[in-house]
Amino acid sequence: MIASDLINSARLLTFDTAPDQQTWTDDQYLTALNDGLAFLYSRLSESRATENVGVLAFIPIAMADLGQTMLEDDTYWTFCVEFMACAFFSAGSRDTANRQKAADHHANWMQAIMPSGGK
Secondary structure, eight states: OBHHHHHHHHHHHHTOOOGGGOSSOHHHHHHHHHHHHHHHHHHOGGGGEETTTEEOOOOOOOGGGTTSBOSSOGGGHHHHHHHHHHHHHHTTOOOHHHHHHHHHHHHHHHHHHGGGTOO
16 A cells, blocks of 8 residues: 555545545545554454565654555455544534545444454
């Protein structure tokens, strides 16, 4: 996985794609991605075991590393993208529609980790 690709996918889910009208910056999505990975590593220790690398320690992704290949397995693609979309719609929203979208994306990221043992 590449963090910038994950962010671009999250932008598609949130309709935050028009360059002159983007609501969130890449570093805001990156913060949400790091939060998601921290959650994943702390709640599902098996997610730290990758096929190619072995056991990983959580190290936040830096802005300078957005284009680098992440060590995490592609299995967590959907989780990461849905987690960022949930964070986007949850961010300071008092709008009922956005609260519902956040709840929908929350359910989606939870569903994405169910095969891994998440609850």
